[in-house]
Amino acid sequence: MTFLPLHQDFILHFGEMGSRWGINRTVGQIYALLFLSKNPLNADQITEKLSISRSNTSMGLKELQSWNLVQLRHFPGDRRDYFTTPEDLWEIMRVLIAERKKREIDPTLTRLRELEMRGPGGDDYAEARIAELRELIEVMTNFYDEMEKLETERLVKLITLGGRIARRLDQTKTALPTLLKRP
Amino acid sequence: MTFLPLHQDFILHFGEMGSRWGINRTVGQIYALLFLSKNPLNADQITEKLSISRSNTSMGLKELQSWNLVQLRHFPGDRRDYFTTPEDLWEIMRVLIAERKKREIDPTLTRLRELEMRGPGGDDYAEARIAELRELIEVMTNFYDEMEKLETERLVKLITLGGRIARRLDQTKTALPTLLKRP
DNA sequence: CAGACTTTTCAGAAATTTCTGAAATTATTC
DNA sequence: GAATAATTTCAGAAATTTCTGAAAAGTCTG
Incomplete structure (x- = not known):
């Protein structure tokens, strides 16, 4: 000690x-x-x-x-x-997020897709709910993948500027994707 | 069953x-x-x-x-x-993230601040490392707070557009904040 | 406020996870 | 290839977490 x-x-x-x-x-x-x-x-x-x-x-x-x-x-x-441990803390954070995604999200996404593959089985509500959950996870992981692609410097910029992004986003006129039932 | x-x-x-x-x-x-x-x-x-x-x-x-x-x-x-459970899956996700932050991040942030308050104590490297970790967590939680503020619709936009944000960010000329030693 | 209904608490049992010491395995040197 | 060094494996011990049944506490109704 x-x-x-x-x-x-x-x-x-x-x-x-x-x-x-x-x-x-x-x-x-x-x-x-x-x-x-x-x-x-x-x-x-x-x-x-x-x-x-x-x-x-x-x-x-x-x-x-x-x-x-x-x-x-x-x-x-x-x-x-x-x-x-790596010197670069941002690197550490990226690895951590990647690993948690791998352990906590990916298995569930895989399972949800399997369940959907079975097709209708008598409970429309549950099926819709599962589909919606699968979609949400996909949207989130796609977003994550985009962030993942950014090199550190740009990512840091994104994170540190935080608030400005939101305001900027406001100008975007793109229609809300229809895949999200309850936006 | x-x-x-x-x-x-x-x-x-x-x-x-x-x-x-x-x-x-x-x-x-x-x-x-x-x-x-x-x-x-x-x-x-x-x-x-x-x-x-x-x-x-x-x-x-x-x-x-x-x-x-x-x-x-x-x-x-x-x-x-x-x-x-709430009908709105985005609401569920927000609550989940907020709760995990509360349980997994906040206690550590508090503790790191306490440790820093003690001032220098004989290991410059460890102290710098802790300060850097505290800073990173603060930057991340500030970013999270900004996202938290967005109403669902705009948040969904942000997440679903993902990739475009990155490109857009590229145009931002803001200097890299100096608080991050290894960006 | 007695009796019925509902939920919570909690001590111990059951299950699971973590940790250890000893033995086995792998790698290196002479 | 025997001896040494470093690491891993693994069965069981120890610690922790989860679960149960019984009892307690709380809530409502007549």
């Missing part, structure tokens, strides 16, 4: 929030530790710092790798794996 | 996805059931349909109410509570 209070509290907070973010406490703590660490850390260092078992560290890192939230680094003459 | 296959599979899917969405299986299933149901349902109907205990239903509904994801309805001459 032996953390500065800042590190200590930041790491504990990430541990506590972990469950709300869909990761467990250990994974949250490992991420927080790496995030604050200027230099990459290896599994043993993480294990020692967080006072957890080596195997838990291994699983946590595997989880973070599956989320693409950590990067692997190596040093000459040392064959251990070292881990860092 | 006795569901149509469509209902059955939709409800089971929501139950399975529940844990990824930060709710439990029962809550996911109750929501799915209400979502597909044209008419409001009371707790006993939900209990019976989902084959769960009455108390579990009660807790699940409480949870959904805390998320503002269900609406209460009453019928004359019947003093039981009936529950529905």
